[in-house]
Amino acid sequence: MRKKITLITGANGEVGHGLINALSEQADSDEIVVLDIRVLDKPMRSKVYEVKVGDILDMQMLETLTNEYEIDTIFHLAALLSTHAEFNPEQAHRVNVQGTINLLRIALEQSRLREKPVKFIYPSSIAVYGLPDLNTKAAARPVKEGEYNTPITMYGMNKLYCEHLGRYYSRHYHQLATTREAYMVDFRCVRFPGLISAITVPTGGTSDFAPEMLHAAASGKPYACFVREDTRIPFMAMPDAVQALLDLADAPVERLSQLVYNVTSFSPTAAELRDLTASAFSGAKITFAPHLQRQGIVDTWPAEVDDTAAKADWGWSPGYDLHHAFEDYLIPTIRQRYQ
Numbered sequence: 001m002r003k004k005i006t007l008i009t010g011a012n013g014e015v016g017h018g019l020i021n022a023l024s025e026q027a028d029s030d031e032i033v034v035l036d037i038r039v040l041d042k043p044m045r046s047k048v049y050e051v052k053v054g055d056i057l058d059m060q061m062l063e064t065l066t067n068e069y070e071i072d073t074i075f076h077l078a079a080l081l082s083t084h085a086e087f088n089p090e091q092a093h094r095v096n097v098q099g100t101i102n103l104l105r106i107a108l109e110q111s112r113l114r115e116k117p118v119k120f121i122y123p124s125s126i127a128v129y130g131l132p133d134l135n136t137k138a139a140a141r142p143v144k145e146g147e148y149n150t151p152i153t154m155y156g157m158n159k160l161y162c163e164h165l166g167r168y169y170s171r172h173y174h175q176l177a178t179t180r181e182a183y184m185v186d187f188r189c190v191r192f193p194g195l196i197s198a199i200t201v202p203t204g205g206t207s208d209f210a211p212e213m214l215h216a217a218a219s220g221k222p223y224a225c226f227v228r229e230d231t232r233i234p235f236m237a238m239p240d241a242v243q244a245l246l247d248l249a250d251a252p253v254e255r256l257s258q259l260v261y262n263v264t265s266f267s268p269t270a271a272e273l274r275d276l277t278a279s280a281f282s283g284a285k286i287t288f289a290p291h292l293q294r295q296g297i298v299d300t301w302p303a304e305v306d307d308t309a310a311k312a313d314w315g316w317s318p319g320y321d322l323h324h325a326f327e328d329y330l331i332p333t334i335r336q337r338y339q
């Protein structure tokens with residue numbers, strides 16, 4: 001009998017750390033196997049059963065993993081974020097799309113082997129939206145899952161296509177074969193807004209201005225925000241993002257009326273974020289120096305998304321609104337971090 005595990009890819013990223021912490025508290029940490037291109041940070045290692053260092057493009061390594069374990073659930077977090085992706089679009093396509101196909105393929109093989117669908121939890125993003133101009137953005141609030149799916153970034157396109165791949169591997173795989181696949185993949189996806197963690201600072205994203213601003217202020221550094229003061233996109237505190245992944249994974253499949261769900265918590269402007277940050281850290285030096293192209297990307301992302309389907313189908317409800325996120329989570333935790 002192979003050991004039954006939960007596999008987390010991209011485990012050394014921001015969401016990965018949060019997920020490992022939550023899963024290791026919730027269940028037996030004996031069941032978590034993590035995969036990342038970089039070795040897992042030391043404090044995390046005791047919380048998981050095995051750390052694999054490897055590339056999701058290495059199919060042979062992934063095959064070995066499937067031979068070794070019975071994979072029950074995959075949290076496929078590995079990706080190159082939107083700003084990074086624009087500097088190397090083809091590499092981003094390989095990691096974000098081919099990497100995801102490889103994992104879906106593994107999930108399908110495992111589903112066949114154990115005669116039960118593997119749960120495949122996939123974080124997509126507000127980057128899948130592409131609003132044509134600021135007037136449309138101001139009028140289109142909140143945006144539903146099926147609207148404005150015309151992203152302008154490689155990352156957004158990759159995420160949108162992978163949502164479709166998830167649908168293919170869970171409903172239509174090999175549809176012309178004489179015998180229909182008996183067990184496909186149980187694909188479930190959340191579209192995350194920008195995420196703000198009190199513990200880590202992200203790299204390579206375009207929503208990074210919010211966490212960068214906060215962490216700079218907390219560590220006494222000046223910060224020049226790369227978007228305009230009136231820029232508004234949805235955000236969420238990291239604990240809620242992790243909870244969303246866990247809640248979606250736990251939801252009874254018959255309750256899920258769609259494969260892809262928006263989730264959101266609050267939609268402040270960059271100026272509101274500055275004000276909240278400055279009132280918590282009195283010496284904060286925050287200025288605005290918009291970067292034309294990065295601003296151009298954020299301007300195509302919605303100001304607000306509609307998450308009524310997630311609320312109705314699997315009881316999604318964020319624990320933190322904007323003020324609670326700052327007062328109860330971000331400020332106290334960040335203060336402690338930089339003390």
Ligand code: SER
Nearest residue numbers: 081082125205206207
């Ligand atoms: N946070 C991501 C990025 O900025 C969006 O999903 O790329």
